Amino acid sequence: MPLQISPLRKPFYVQWLWLGLILITLGIVIVFNLYVEHERAAIREHNRLLVQARVIAENTEYQLKSANLALENVRDNLAHWRDGAELQRVMRHLKAASIIPGIRTMNIVDKEGTITASTRAELIGMNIGSRDYFQAVKRHPSADMLYVSPPFETIHGFYVINIIRMIADEQGEFNGMVSATLDPEYFKTLMMSVLYASNMWVALAHSDGLVFLIMPERENMQGMSLRHPDSFFTQHQSSGEREKIFTGIVYATKEHGMAALRTIYPTDLKMDKSLLITVNRDFDSIFEPWRQNVLIQGILFGIIVLTSTIGLFFYQKRQRKFEKEERKIRALVNQFSLALDRIPTYIFMKDQQRRYIYGNRSTLELFKCSAEELTGSSDARFFPPETVARLQESDTRVLIHGEDTAEKVICKSQDGGPRIYWEIKTPIYENNMPTNICGLCGISMDITELELLKEKLEQQARQDYLTGLFNRRFFMEQGHAELIRAQRYHHPLSLLMLDIDNFKKINDKHGHQSGDTVLKRLADVMRKVLRTVDIIGRMGGEEFAILMPETDLKRAAEVAERLREEVACSEVTLETGMALYFKVSIGVASIKDKDTDLNALLNQADKALYQAKESGRNRVCIA
Known part of the structure; x- marks a missing residue:
């Protein structure tokens, strides 16, 4: 008699059908989610690479504009040469112009190719008439054009790029040129600053296809030509777009990568050639976290499939053996434990x-x-x-x-x-x-x-972000409490109002960053001179208030005078290295009766401060 396999009862069949549908749905959801995450990772990396390329491009464009202004300035001053004294003055002007970051050398070349003036004395008298960049300007003269030479190797073994402005004679014909050599070290630092992963590199190339710099440095890459039909460089130039993302095998390095290319051509400059920046990252490393996620989700999905299948099988077996309740409880306990672990x-x-x-x-x-x-x-x-x-x-x-x-x-x-x-x-x-x-x-x-976040927020709520002193709101809260205490116990209490003299001029002449430095220096001086029990607050701008418990008007005036003298002797060193001194005016007031409130005290001190300002500044006046 042949074996007969009894079919599953309908409820069991339905359970297996539902399980299959759920697992298929879950699998589709996981696959779709992984696909979306892959696209997001690609888009996220596209944006990051483009941002880094824009950073370098915008900095480079700024340097080109600055260098162009320096070249035009030097060229325009050539007409004032009359004698040796004037030549020396222009030489000093030439050296001053070369201080611009990113410029290594500046030269003045006559129409025969002889360097007549240079920031490097050893180059004066050298003839560069046979150089390609000199001949390019001579063959296509234009007083309005900024010429950008292809990279070339110097006698010292490193590559440079010259940017050039033509000197025209009275008839507008070629009469020489003013050139500036871009400093490779400046651009190396700039290019390294945008690398956010170890598997990245950045390259700067000329529109003729020659590589100027690549960072981190690689052997035999400088001066390499990128003009090849398969190169990202050629494809980018053919596209006509300003910036573009490419994925594939990089022609120069033979690596599989994702690269952002951006053309460097300032819209307000007329240049004969442009530059091109490439920011590349290894393709495999970009999606390494995604692949790990695929593996983890694949393992989890396999565990889910295996666990759910086995669970359903044993559940049905328990149904057949009338052990449904006991095994169901065990499964619930296991699931609860797994949930707690997560x-x-x-x-x-x-x-x-x-x-x-x-x-x-x-x-x-x-x-x-x-x-x-x-x-x-x-x-x-x-x-x-x-x-x-x-x-x-x-x-x-x-x-x-x-x-x-x-x-x-x-x-x-x-x-x-x-x-x-x-x-x-x-x-x-x-x-x-x-x-x-x-x-x-x-x-x-x-x-x-x-x-920690709560503590930080509480600190920010009571401190001035720049000086670290109390802000106006917290100063007023502390001041009210201190005033009530002084009035209750009949203790003296004084208030100083302090303002920096000519602070607007400091900001206008030296910049707001220098003004911030002055404010912080003043805060340091006040902490040094005043007691720890004194309450110091920044009321706004360059105005400060100091509440002095247990201090009568005479003592407060003495402290104010000592503070004024200490401030006048304080020195602030600016970023340029120049020393800056500043002075303050101070108004002093003290409570006179129990009905005086904090606002009235502030008004009294403010009037005294106004009197100090009107009396010539850098002084202390008492209300």
């Missing part, structure tokens, strides 16, 4: 003797032990004595008194810094009897970053 919170359980009997994955990772090592361990194994005492106290409240606790726990981390946890504990009852406590369950969350 929660990024420390979840644990202890018995009546305060020994650990369970910890989720986060807890095990925190304690750096296995589940077997955790079981039976006490807090003394993982925490310092002071923290153990605190934990045992809260455990006692839960295990003995049946309380639910929620509190902060502070302990030292392995690096010695404090870590702050928010810990919640609740009792576990045996047989659902509220009087029979068999253990506790705890949840602990690391809130260190949240507490």
